[in-house]
Amino acid sequence: MKFRGKMTDAGAVRQLTNLASTLAKMKAASVTLRLSKDLSIFSMCEEAGSGVICWCALEQGQLFTELTLEGATAEHNQICMHLSPALVASALTSSKNALGVANSVKLKLTNKKSPCLTFQIDLPSIGLNPRTCIHDVPITLIPRSEWPLHEHPEVPIPNISIRVSSVKKVRTVIDRLRKLSSKLNIRASSNGDLCLRTETDAGTFATFFQHMPVIQSEDTNDGNVQTVSLWIDAKKIAQLLASDQLNTEYLTLGLIDDRLLHVILTQNDMHLHYLIAAISL
Template identity: 35%
Template structure:
């Protein structure tokens, strides 16, 4: 297996660094899949047990000026590695003003992703900083655990309010409860709720809009009958806060989908 890549553009380097920094806030370890066209950061936690799953897909041509990959074989031309994103983030921080950054798969005392950054110098001699980031190579028999997840059928899909605004609300609510109820409907309404024996607090958002999902065949019959019915989920508020604190890529839009049955307002009254 061989992998080597090179980033010359400072803007691409900074963007790649922000992506890695965001992932660092979400998990201590993740799997990186290198394919001829893409780089994937994958975390396949058991959501049913309170874990977090993550799928991050990057087109390599958007970041790398040079990109060479030789996988296990012609029919399995990819490489899967388990890596600490924090170690990768630390290495990238030293390369923010670099003339270029090279990343390659090496074998030192163990398999490593070696990152070499050539830094600007006032003298005629170049300065190169090298980081060896230990990784574990994922055997091919386990690759099926790190394929793109299938989007489940959902009841509601809605755009989130500005993440900074949402973070401000969640930061205030965390002192009241360990759990947050998030609910939304097809009228573009979304609520963040705290409900305890002592206090009930709700923040309302309106006119959020909905992502375009093709011909809309994912909608259920109940959705079409009552656009004001609320789909809801009760989540650990620390998980929501962790997601909001980790955002460093400044997305223009973020979306949220609910895959539970509706929770009709008329039954809650």
């Protein structure tokens, strides 16, 4: 197995850094990185052994300017590993110094006592000699038999999918509602209404957002407004939004009636997917 990639675009480095810090903040049990000719896919399980709940795919062409990859076999041309996003994030923080951003960041699969993903960062310096900073992030290679466990699930088409551009406001509202109750009800309508609601012994609390762009909704023949709602653990979505280091431009909330909430955090062309299962009251 062989992997070498060279990043020269400061934007791509920043994107990878932001993604790694976001995943690190989520405090996942483990993060899996799958590398193929086309994609680098980060995925995360809620706890060891459970299915993938969070993933983000980055296109190799946008990330790396040079790429060499030899996978496990010619047929399965992939490399799959566990790594710590916090170490990746801290390795990539050295890609900036007082003089500016790194000229290039090279990623390499190496075997130094144990398998490592080596980050070689070429930094600008005042002198003539360039400065190189090397971080070795220990990894665990995942045998091919376990690969299917780390593939992200097929998400069913949501009943309603709604786009939220006021990310900050939604984050604050969810954060306040979480302080009031551990459960949160999300309701979306095909006319672009979004309602975040909770109930406790102390009272009921509901925030209404109007005129949100509806990305997807099921056709109703009678022309009625279609409404989908579900209850979720408020902590999960609050933590997701609190971990967000991506400078998210907008959120997409895909609701599957009483079953699943599919949150997508979008920044430029990067989409971080997160699944939150509905709870019953």
